Amino acid sequence: MSTNKPCLQSHVNEVKPGGTVAPILISTDKTRLTEFVGGKTAYPVYMTVGNIPKRLQRKPSQHACVLIAYLSVDKIDRSAMGMSDQDHRIRVQRVFHEAMRVVLEPLIEAGKKGMEMASSDGSIRDVFPLLSCYAADYPEQCLVACTKYGTCVKCRVKAAELGDHQPGEPRTASWTTSIIHEARQHSEAYQGTPIMKSRQFHTQCMSYDVAGTVYRPFWNGFPLCDIHQAIVPDILHQLYQGVFKHLVGWCQKAVGAGHLDARIRALPPSYGVRHFKNGISVLSQISGGERKNMAKILLGCLVGMMPKDGILAVTALLDFIYIAQYSAHNSTTLGYLDDALKRFHQHQDYFIKLGVWEDFNIPKFHSLLHYISSIKLFGTTDNYNTELFEQLHIDFAKEGWRASNQKDEFPQMINWLSRHEKIAAFAAYLKSFQPIAQANISADMPMPLSTTPNQSTPPISIAKHPAFPKSPITVAQEKHNAPDFDHYLKVYINSLLPAPLPLRQLDNHTLPFKRVHIFNQFSLHHTAIHDDEPDSPDVVRALRKSAAHPYGRFDTVVVLVNDSAESTGLAGKSIICFFINQCVICILFRYKDWPSASDFHHTRYARYITRPTRAPCYMAWWSTGIC
Numbered sequence: 001m002s003t004n005k006p007c008l009q010s011h012v013n014e015v016k017p018g019g020t021v022a023p024i025l026i027s028t029d030k031t032r033l034t035e036f037v038g039g040k041t042a043y044p045v046y047m048t049v050g051n052i053p054k055r056l057q058r059k060p061s062q063h064a065c066v067l068i069a070y071l072s073v074d075k076i077d078r079s080a081m082g083m084s085d086q087d088h089r090i091r092v093q094r095v096f097h098e099a100m101r102v103v104l105e106p107l108i109e110a111g112k113k114g115m116e117m118a119s120s121d122g123s124i125r126d127v128f129p130l131l132s133c134y135a136a137d138y139p140e141q142c143l144v145a146c147t148k149y150g151t152c153v154k155c156r157v158k159a160a161e162l163g164d165h166q167p168g169e170p171r172t173a174s175w176t177t178s179i180i181h182e183a184r185q186h187s188e189a190y191q192g193t194p195i196m197k198s199r200q201f202h203t204q205c206m207s208y209d210v211a212g213t214v215y216r217p218f219w220n221g222f223p224l225c226d227i228h229q230a231i232v233p234d235i236l237h238q239l240y241q242g243v244f245k246h247l248v249g250w251c252q253k254a255v256g257a258g259h260l261d262a263r264i265r266a267l268p269p270s271y272g273v274r275h276f277k278n279g280i281s282v283l284s285q286i287s288g289g290e291r292k293n294m295a296k297i298l299l300g301c302l303v304g305m306m307p308k309d310g311i312l313a314v315t316a317l318l319d320f321i322y323i324a325q326y327s328a329h330n331s332t333t334l335g336y337l338d339d340a341l342k343r344f345h346q347h348q349d350y351f352i353k354l355g356v357w358e359d360f361n362i363p364k365f366h367s368l369l370h371y372i373s374s375i376k377l378f379g380t381t382d383n384y385n386t387e388l389f390e391q392l393h394i395d396f397a398k399e400g401w402r403a404s405n406q407k408d409e410f411p412q413m414i415n416w417l418s419r420h421e422k423i424a425a426f427a428a429y430l431k432s433f434q435p436i437a438q439a440n441i442s443a444d445m446p447m448p449l450s451t452t453p454n455q456s457t458p459p460i461s462i463a464k465h466p467a468f469p470k471s472p473i474t475v476a477q478e479k480h481n482a483p484d485f486d487h488y489l490k491v492y493i494n495s496l497l498p499a500p501l502p503l504r505q506l507d508n509h510t511l512p513f514k515r516v517h518i519f520n521q522f523s524l525h526h527t528a529i530h531d532d533e534p535d536s537p538d539v540v541r542a543l544r545k546s547a548a549h550p551y552g553r554f555d556t557v558v559v560l561v562n563d564s565a566e567s568t569g570l571a572g573k574s575i576i577c578f579f580i581n582q583c584v585i586c587i588l589f590r591y592k593d594w595p596s597a598s599d600f601h602h603t604r605y606a607r608y609i610t611r612p613t614r615a616p617c618y619m620a621w622w623s624t625g626i627c
């Protein structure tokens with residue numbers, strides 16, 4: 001995580017020159033311990049430190065994120081106390097802030113004066129843990145930042161103006177506390193019962209779009225902490241479960257849910273794309289993973305059913321969702337993000353004119369305006385995605401719950417967790433000796449020839465033996481649904497000749513062979529942007545008609561045809577993909593003796609032939625040997 005470290009570091013240097021900033025990221029999220037409705041819940045508080053590389057942070061097994069507390073989930077008996085809904089809300093929010101203050105209070109002193117900690121190289125450093133990021137979904141963001149529900153937690157724009165294309169004046173922690181302080185003074189001077197005073201306080205705060213529930217927010221007094229700035233973008237809840245959820249709903253209304261379902265059902269199965277065999281309108285309780293799968297196919301299914309303005313609006317929003325998730329950003333890619341949002345603003349009125357929605361005064365849509373500033377401050381969104389913390393629920397809440405006897409479960413869960421933490425700490429301690437032992441052994445050994453597996457992995461790998469050896473070309477054309485295969489094979493071979501024939505003459509010539517080896521699949525090995533990314537190849541399949549696949553299976557792929565398309569995402573004009581109505585045929589050749597490898601070493605393995613067509617794009621793929 002980058003965080004606004006230079007700024008924090010300069011403050012820390014004033015207290016202790018050379019002190020180390022440790023940006024603290026906190027996340028809170030309620031989770032259900034049991035599947036049934038109304039079952040038990042837990043309210044864990046997670047913490048991690050921004051200095052830890054994200055490749056470790058996102059692996060629960062590395063224990064870089066720790067559980068620091070379970071907040072109370074006990075229900076308040078409202079009927080016995082005669083509380084109104086508002087009084088109940090106020091009570092619940094005060095309990096949250098008081099509990100969080102108790103949990104995080106040690107950070108105040110440590111953040112001001114620093115604390116000595118041993119770093120991985122064994123030296124003792126003065127570390128300043130500073131509360132810098134808070135990851136949560138929207139209702140919790142409002143709760144944490146003491147913001148009126150339905151407004152922006154980061155700026156002062158009014159609820160009725162959230163649809164404007166510019167953010168408002170920034171909220172700051174000092175501004176919020178001053179509003180709370182002023183309202184409290186007025187309420188104390190007010191003549192009335194404590195409940196009436198509390199309501200007076202609430203009303204005055206709400207007139208400034210500040211939640212008038214707590215007198216002392218938990219973050220008050222934390223050194224160098226601005227809670228409004230610390231609220232970070234949330235890909236899962238804001239983009240997929242918020243913005244994209246709205247978008248799907250509007251598209252369903254615009255083109256008809258039944259029509260959209262029909263197209264989705266008709267999609268052929270493809271690698272990495274979920275096939276919704278019953279459509280999407282029948283789904284209930286849609287998970288983040290399902291939304292991600294819908295995002296992959298939505299645009300392709302809308303082409304031809306929605307006018308240009310609608311398609312441009314959907315494209316722009318999907319561009320934004322994908323670019324916001326880049327694992328590395330620079331000023332150019334942030335420019336793409338800004339451009340995608342501007343394009344959406346330009347075309348969003350399509351949905352209003354159509355009558356499927358009234359306005360865009362939606363907090364999650366407004367939050368898109370704050371993404372670029374947050375990425376500049378805290379780094380890419382994968383540093384603080386709440387998905388990471390949702391994964392931790394399994395280890396830190398659900399496993400512990402299952403290990404308990406499910407009566408008075410929290411003390412048992414804490415015991416279970418602390419034992420597991422001790423075992424993990426001891427395992428890490430033992431592991432810390434391993435590099436030393438390896439170094440001693442390797443001192444007398446020769447260096448390995450190969451350093452990384454990536455260096456030896458070819459970009460494309462293929463099986464040693466074909467699935468259908470020596471198949472007649474006519475069979476390939478018929479059973480693999482490739483009627484023009486012999487033509488394109490001739491075009492390709494002709495292009496390799498020292499003196500290619502004019503294309504119009506090719507039909508007068510026949511291929512010098514009649515049979516080909518046919519392979520069903522190949523694997524594409526990507527070059528990882530970061531060293532820590534796992535090598536997970538994409539498998540591309542082309543299966544002919546069979547009982548299991550009555551129409552065959554031809555995986556859809558996105559092909560970058562030149563270098564300029566690399567950094568532009570799906571917005572790049574040179575990218576060929578299924579929803580821009582182009583047909584891509586990729587032919588892989590394995591020649592035994594002709595032409596020689598030196599004749600076409602650049603194009604030996606792949607060649608792309610494109611032609612515009614009204615058919616959806618597919619990637620058909622063959623391999624041939626001269627039989």
Ligand SMILES: [Zn+2]
Nearest residue numbers: 152154155167
């Ligand atoms: Zn805002």
